[in-house]
Structures are given as structure tokens and as C-alpha cells.
Amino acid sequence: MPEGHSVHRIARQFDRNFIGKQLRATSPQGRFAEGAAVLDGREAVSVQAVGKQMFLEVEGDVWLRVHLGLYGAWDFAGEILLDPTIASANGRMGQTNQRGTDLDTPILDDAGENSLSSIGAPRRARVHVRMSEQTQGLTDDGEQWPPPVVGQVRLRLMTDITVADLRGPTACVLQTPEEMLASVAKLGPDPLVGDPVTNEARFVQAVRKKPTVIALLLMDQSVVSGIGNVYRAEMLFRQRLNPHTPGRDVPEEIVRELWRDWVRLLAIGVETGQMMTMDDLDAEQYRAAMASRDDRHWVYRRAGLPCRICGTSIAMEEIGARKLYWCPRCQA
Structure with a gap:
């Protein structure tokens, strides 16, 4: 099961890539079609992680609560802006280790645990697409945009240049501000x-x-x-x-x-x-x-x-x- 550090990393990536931008939301799997319809076209306002749960606020006093559970994960693709306070997608350490030894060269995790293209339950991450200019169709390196849906995606959130696909969560629900605060109060x-x-x-x-x-x-x-x-x-x-x-x-x-x-x-x-x-x-x-x-x-x-x-x-x-x-x- 993804533990608290993973959910905080996910929230930070959402903060860098989605907050302040208009969302395009779909449910390729179909199980969250009504919720996706509510999110579609709204601006992402804020995001926070509390323990193993993430809360994404969108305009109109709507909150998306996601609990990844045992099998859930977010897959990111597109132009991913890395949070400077955490390691990069290939595991580069921008700061120091616990003994103060500078490690400014890539350290790759053989299990993919530190990947920013897929954060959550362990899985073989899809390679994300890097783009300089984005339009519907092909990117500058010939990759399809938006990337095709692979597998059972409960929710796809998109901006013009970034995609986040949610797979296998225990919970993916919309809440009012009062319901969101009640959820946090239980933690x-x-x-x-x-x-x-x-x-x-x-x-x-x-x-x-x-x-x-x-x-x-x-x-x-x-x-x-x-x-x-x-x-x-x-x-x-x-x-x-x-x-x-x-x-x-x-x-x-x-x-x-x-x-x-x-x-x-x-x-x-x-x-x-x-x-x-x-x-x-x-x-x-x-x-x-x-x-x-x-x-x-x-x-x-x-x-x-x-x-x-x-x-x-x-x-x-x-x-x-x-x-x-x-x-x-x-x-x-």
C-alpha cells in the first residue's frame, strides 16, 4: 500500500502541474463518469495530502477525495514540472543524504519506487512524454498527445500539457467543503x-x-x-x-x-x-x-x-x- 510519503509527493506534483489551471476530466473506465462530468471544465484551486488521502479542491466548492488503498496509483504524463523540494524523476538527489554526503548523480531504484511518472502502488510505470510545444495530435518527438488510455483508468485529469491517470483507488469521491473537513477530522x-x-x-x-x-x-x-x-x-x-x-x-x-x-x-x-x-x-x-x-x-x-x-x-x-x-x- 502507498504510504504517506507517496501521497505527499502526489499532492506536490498536482500543486506544480494542475493548480490554477482548467481541468479536462473523463472517466475512461466509466465508474466515475458522473464525478468526472462535475470536474470537467473547472479550475483546480488547491490540493493537500493528509496521511494516505489526497484532497483536490476545484472551483465551485467541490473537493475530490482520493484514497489509493492497496492498489491505487497516479500515472503522470506530458510536461511534468518537478517540485524542486523533492527528488527528480530519475531519483537524482538535489540535497544531501543523512550523513551530509553530496549525491548529485542519478540513483535509480530498481523497483521504481521513486518514479514520478507513476506514484502509488508498485507497478511498471508508463514512460511519460516530454513536450516543448503542445497541440492535439503528435508532440515534437512524434509521440501521441494526449497519450492513449492504457488499462482501467478510473479518472483522467488533463491540462493542455499534463495528464494524470488514476488507477485502482479504494476511494474516489466528490465532497462538499463540510464533508472534506469531516474526513480530515477523522484522521x-x-x-x-x-x-x-x-x-x-x-x-x-x-x-x-x-x-x-x-x-x-x-x-x-x-x-x-x-x-x-x-x-x-x-x-x-x-x-x-x-x-x-x-x-x-x-x-x-x-x-x-x-x-x-x-x-x-x-x-x-x-x-x-x-x-x-x-x-x-x-x-x-x-x-x-x-x-x-x-x-x-x-x-x-x-x-x-x-x-x-x-x-x-x-x-x-x-x-x-x-x-x-x-x-x-x-x-x-
Whole structure:
């Protein structure tokens, strides 16, 4: 499932490519035909991500709420203006890694996780079209414009030069402003939305009053927004916290450290497009981790492999209908 960093990246791409422009909206699949008809011809006003959900405002007090769920993704094509605060489409790092080593050369993710042409559930991304002058028909490099619809596209949004195709979402609905605010109110704090101090306090209070185990609380979007299976496993390991500990039994300082770690990891994820959760890597190790998911995590998807710290075999179990990875010794 796409986690919070992906949805924030999607929102930022919409902000760069669609806000302030008139939308052409269709539902090639047909399942969102009525909604697309409402959106068609309206100007995109604003966009925001909260956890795993994106809210796109269009003129006329209409909001589009999209929850990608397990299988959803947005495919972008056309003249894609990259947000300067995040990595480019080929994974170029414009800033620095966690140790401050300048990495200004392309780092390609073998799983395509950092692709800006397709953001969401893992899939083979379609190559996007680059154009200098756009008209209906062919682009300057001979590619068809607009690009043909491929597969089951729930919603296609277009400007004169950019296309965004939505596939496989759990939710794609239109809302009034009141309904949009009600949806956001149901979500837990997101480090990139609202006041940082208030967000941390909300998270600490929500966790420490519940008997539910911490492994489930971190996945509860009413407790905290954006954390999915990968970040859940990695955050618990980074705090050396037993995933079966009831939330109310986790010391307050550890709960605060969990929140602060989520703030750090989300920022890295938004910048790089990858769920990088390992620290203190030299330049060579960092480059390998950015290129391969197998070198990027402490415990996630490492069941049966030795713990990178103590050598104990990483355990995997089902909890809340999702796979949980953890080290029985480091997190005893």
C-alpha cells in the first residue's frame, strides 16, 4: 500500500502541474463518469495530502477525495514540472543524504519506487512524454498527445500539457467543503499538516490511553496519519520496541521518540521517494540502499534473515491482517 510519503509527493506534483489551471476530466473506465462530468471544465484551486488521502479542491466548492488503498496509483504524463523540494524523476538527489554526503548523480531504484511518472502502488510505470510545444495530435518527438488510455483508468485529469491517470483507488469521491473537513477530522495527526507541537501531543495522548498493542496503533489512521506496513516495522525496530506492547504501557518518552522519528522518516520519504529507514551509512552504502530496497530497511521483508544488529533471525507474523517483521532479541 502507498504510504504517506507517496501521497505527499502526489499532492506536490498536482500543486506544480494542475493548480490554477482548467481541468479536462473523463472517466475512461466509466465508474466515475458522473464525478468526472462535475470536474470537467473547472479550475483546480488547491490540493493537500493528509496521511494516505489526497484532497483536490476545484472551483465551485467541490473537493475530490482520493484514497489509493492497496492498489491505487497516479500515472503522470506530458510536461511534468518537478517540485524542486523533492527528488527528480530519475531519483537524482538535489540535497544531501543523512550523513551530509553530496549525491548529485542519478540513483535509480530498481523497483521504481521513486518514479514520478507513476506514484502509488508498485507497478511498471508508463514512460511519460516530454513536450516543448503542445497541440492535439503528435508532440515534437512524434509521440501521441494526449497519450492513449492504457488499462482501467478510473479518472483522467488533463491540462493542455499534463495528464494524470488514476488507477485502482479504494476511494474516489466528490465532497462538499463540510464533508472534506469531516474526513480530515477523522484522521490522526500528519507531521506535514498543522502545528507540530499540537500534532505530537495528539499522538502521545492517543497512544497512551489505549490498551491496543503499539503495532496496531501505528497502523490506525485515526491515531496517526500515513504510517503503513513498512514504516510501522522499521519505526518499532528503530526504537527497539516490542510490537506487542500495549500503547498505554509504552513510556511517554518512547512514544514521543516514535513521533519524532516519523517526522524524520516522512521528510526523507517525501524528498527521495523511497522509504529509507537506515542511518549512519557511508556514501557507498547509501547509494546501494537508494538503488535497492533490500539494502534500505532494518527488518522489513527480512523474515528468516539475520538481524543486522544482533544476528537473530527476523520474525514475521500476521497482525491486523498485515505482515509484521521484528527482531525477537533487539525488540524483546
